[in-house]
Amino acid sequence: xxxxxxxxxxxxxxxxxxxxxxxxxxxxxxxxxxxxxxxxxxxxxxxxxxxxxxxxxxxxxxxxxxxxxxxxxxxxxxxxxxxxxxxxxxxxxxxxxxxxxxxxxxxxxxxxxxxxxxxxxxxxxxxxxxxxxxxxxxxxxxxxxxxxxxxxxxxxxxxxxxxxxxxxxxxxxxxx
Numbered sequence: 001x002x003x004x005x006x007x008x009x010x011x012x013x014x015x016x017x018x019x020x021x022x023x024x025x026x027x028x029x030x031x032x033x034x035x036x037x038x039x040x041x042x043x044x045x046x047x048x049x050x051x052x053x054x055x056x057x058x059x060x061x062x063x064x065x066x067x068x069x070x071x072x073x074x075x076x077x078x079x080x081x082x083x084x085x086x087x088x089x090x091x092x093x094x095x096x097x098x099x100x101x102x103x104x105x106x107x108x109x110x111x112x113x114x115x116x117x118x119x120x121x122x123x124x125x126x127x128x129x130x131x132x133x134x135x136x137x138x139x140x141x142x143x144x145x146x147x148x149x150x151x152x153x154x155x156x157x158x159x160x161x162x163x164x165x166x167x168x169x170x171x172x173x174x175x176x
Contacts, residue, residue: 007035007083007147010104016041016068017049018115018128019088022056022135029061030136031143038080040071049115055128075100084142084159088135089113090169105152107159109138110169134167141165 011023020039027037045068053063073079082104090110111134114127141162145155 008080009037009084010082011039012087013041013089014043016044018052019111021048021052022132025056025061026139040069044068044070051128055132107163109163111167138162
C-alpha cells in the first residue's frame with residue numbers, strides 16, 4: 001500500500017447505531033491524518049443509539065458528523081473509495097455486501113451488540129463501554145500495522161487476527 005495517502009476504512013453493522021459508529025468515531029479520533037473512518041448499516045436504524053453517544057462523549061471522542069446511514073451510500077460511484085471494510089456484527093458478516101469499488105481488504109471484527117443488553121442502566125452502559133474497549137484495541141492494533149511495507153496476503157492475515165482479539169463474537173476459519 002502506498003505511503004503518503006489517506007486510507008479510507010468502512011465499519012459495517014446491520015443497524016449502524018452502536019458498534020460501527022464506535023469504530024468510525026474511534027478511528028477518526030485515534031488515527032490522525034493517515035486514516036478516515038466511515039460507518040454504515042445494511043438496515044440502518046436512522047439514529048445513533050444515545051448510549052453510544054454518551055460513552056463516546058465521556059471518553060472525549062468527538063461526535064461531529066456521526067449519523068446512522070445505509071451502506072448504499074458507499075457503494076455509489078461518487079462515494080469515497082474504501083481501502084478496508086470491517087464487519088463488526090455477525091449479522092452483517094453473513095449478508096451479501098455490495099461490491100465495493102477498488103476491492104478493499106475485508107475482515108470480520110465481530111463484537112457483541114451492546115444495544116441488545118437489557119436490564120438496569122449500569123449494565124447497559126457497561127456493555128457499551130466493553131464494546132468501546134474492544135473496538136479501541138482492534139483499531140490500535142490496526143493503525144500500528146506497517147501498511148506500506150507488508151504484502152497483501154500477510155496484511156489480510158493480520159486483519160483477520162485482529163478480529164480474533166479479546167471480545168470476538170466468532171472466530172474465522174483458518175485457511176491453510
